[in-house]
Amino acid sequence: MTKLKTALGFYWRYMKVYPWHFLVLLFTVILFTVTYNLAPTYLGKTVQDLTNFTQGQHGTMDTFQSDLLIMAVLFILSAIGDASTSFVMSWVGGRSTQEMRNDLFGKMQRMKVGYFDSHSDGDVLARFTSDLDNIFNAMNEAFVQLIYSAAQIIGVLIIMLRMNVPLALVTMSTTPVTILIAAYVIRRANRAIDEQQADIGKLNGYINEQITGQKLIIANNLQKDSLAGFGTRNADVQQTSTSGQIWSGTLQPVMNGMMLLTTAIVVFFGSWLVLQGNLQTGAALALVVVYVQFAQNYFQPLVAVTSVYNQLQLAMTGARRVEEVHHEDDEPRPANGLPVPKTFDAVRIEDVHFGYKPDVEILHGITITAPHGKMIAVVGPTGAGKTTLINLLNRFYDVDSGHILIGETDIRDIDLHALRQEVGIVLQDPQMFSGTIASNIAFGKPDASMDEIREAARTAQLDDYIMGLPQGYDTPVSDEQSILSAGQKQLLSIARTLLVNPPILILDEATSNVDTVTESLIQTAMDRLIVGRTSFVIAHRLKTVLNADNIVVIRDGAITESGTHQELLAADGFYAGLYKSQTIFD
Numbered sequence: 001m002t003k004l005k006t007a008l009g010f011y012w013r014y015m016k017v018y019p020w021h022f023l024v025l026l027f028t029v030i031l032f033t034v035t036y037n038l039a040p041t042y043l044g045k046t047v048q049d050l051t052n053f054t055q056g057q058h059g060t061m062d063t064f065q066s067d068l069l070i071m072a073v074l075f076i077l078s079a080i081g082d083a084s085t086s087f088v089m090s091w092v093g094g095r096s097t098q099e100m101r102n103d104l105f106g107k108m109q110r111m112k113v114g115y116f117d118s119h120s121d122g123d124v125l126a127r128f129t130s131d132l133d134n135i136f137n138a139m140n141e142a143f144v145q146l147i148y149s150a151a152q153i154i155g156v157l158i159i160m161l162r163m164n165v166p167l168a169l170v171t172m173s174t175t176p177v178t179i180l181i182a183a184y185v186i187r188r189a190n191r192a193i194d195e196q197q198a199d200i201g202k203l204n205g206y207i208n209e210q211i212t213g214q215k216l217i218i219a220n221n222l223q224k225d226s227l228a229g230f231g232t233r234n235a236d237v238q239q240t241s242t243s244g245q246i247w248s249g250t251l252q253p254v255m256n257g258m259m260l261l262t263t264a265i266v267v268f269f270g271s272w273l274v275l276q277g278n279l280q281t282g283a284a285l286a287l288v289v290v291y292v293q294f295a296q297n298y299f300q301p302l303v304a305v306t307s308v309y310n311q312l313q314l315a316m317t318g319a320r321r322v323e324e325v326h327h328e329d330d331e332p333r334p335a336n337g338l339p340v341p342k343t344f345d346a347v348r349i350e351d352v353h354f355g356y357k358p359d360v361e362i363l364h365g366i367t368i369t370a371p372h373g374k375m376i377a378v379v380g381p382t383g384a385g386k387t388t389l390i391n392l393l394n395r396f397y398d399v400d401s402g403h404i405l406i407g408e409t410d411i412r413d414i415d416l417h418a419l420r421q422e423v424g425i426v427l428q429d430p431q432m433f434s435g436t437i438a439s440n441i442a443f444g445k446p447d448a449s450m451d452e453i454r455e456a457a458r459t460a461q462l463d464d465y466i467m468g469l470p471q472g473y474d475t476p477v478s479d480e481q482s483i484l485s486a487g488q489k490q491l492l493s494i495a496r497t498l499l500v501n502p503p504i505l506i507l508d509e510a511t512s513n514v515d516t517v518t519e520s521l522i523q524t525a526m527d528r529l530i531v532g533r534t535s536f537v538i539a540h541r542l543k544t545v546l547n548a549d550n551i552v553v554i555r556d557g558a559i560t561e562s563g564t565h566q567e568l569l570a571a572d573g574f575y576a577g578l579y580k581s582q583t584i585f586d
């Protein structure tokens, strides 16, 4: 029930801004319902007029013709009402899904980084694509259908009951059985469709994994196993989707069958009325003809709603999933955030405790002082907590206890935008965005001049390479199709940071293997980048941090050693062992 409430709350928020459109919609729906349901009565009248006329009873051809004309006008008006309803709903649907997309994207920009760590890319993407598509489709089809159907059923019930109560009750007599059968089929169809979606999800996940690991599969001669795994999952999808299709395909024939059965009952009962002789032949015949049409008008909306039921359900699920994102916490922003201090003696990490989950602490009381302009290297085995510590420095996450201070100011009191501006970050796997090489370098400073961009690239040792390209700085790049190697991406990322010129720097040194020439280019670029900045460098290859002012070794979330390279070698602990093992391979 709360799921339904969440979904309805979501739609209400977006729909309530269109009161005039809904007023028009109300009018067009009423126009359609009234005219569509009145038309059959004129059909009956024309039959009666014709019978009267041919049997030489009262009435003339004129009455027949005028009733025929009214019927035609009613049908035309119902078509106008129908088309206008679709038009208004398409407009509202298009505009509101555009708003939903805007709001969702805006929310993504404000949310805590933790959300993206705990949700797969595919899941986040699905909320933008399939969930919003389902909502849009439902607004254009299923919602319109739902409004019509409700209005039509109410309209036809009123007219039927006013004309002839016994025949109206006969028309409605099969409704309870129909609803029971429909509910059963819908339940089975839903279960089957859920299974089908789950199997499709597994198959897609498998394909994704296999494409990503294609090289590894080929290198290990695992193509046959890969095919076998695919075959099994594909067969599962085939089985569940067949059963899903059978059940959802059953619904409409069942509803049509019930409609025909009801029509037969109406004809039977109507004929019985004729035989009873309660009515004149013409009137009785007309009544039967009209109720046959009513039976169809009564069942049509039921059939229509069942045919879009699946779409409605997907739209409800979509709304709930999008609404879930809106309920996620935003990044905490201090009300009157302070600027980053212009001058500071050091960046201090003081007795920091942190865990991603409340009951699993990852960092257990880390204390590091990075004096202004000095370089601190953070070293440790995989999973020790190095990246986690770095994540705290520019507030991707907040400490559970302890402080991170720039000078005397706690970073939680600093304006978030200012903090990110002043703390530069070079990640292991730099992201490229669709655009040119120049726009990618200027990512953090979009108004940078071409001279500034080139100067940054020159310092990052990338200018020569770029100038050698036929389109130079205008060469198009994107994350998926980049002409840049892993090492060149690192250099570009360094150029990006140089351009922004932040006083504090976080460098997650690349672990990817690059050739020795590129490695030395990166090393020089990094050395140039670090000069004069307070830097934290996560080092995987220790020779990159031999000159660090202080090297901190983290193991299992705690500092076990710290000192200069020489001091740590002399101490002959974990660092010395690691260094020796790395130099053997070098």
Ligand SMILES: Nc1ncnc2c1ncn2[C@@H]1O[C@H](COP(=O)(O)OP(=O)(O)OP(=O)(O)O)[C@@H](O)[C@H]1O
Pocket: 117, 118, 356, 357, 362, 380, 381, 382, 383, 384, 385, 386, 387, 388, 389
């Ligand atoms: N988003 C997250 N949610 C929950 N746990 C996480 C998350 N990120 C990392 N961890 C856990 O925190 C611990 C420290 O991970 P972290 O990435 O900081 O290690 P690391 O020292 O940087 O390792 P590596 O050298 O392999 O990058 C690990 O046990 C890891 O599983």
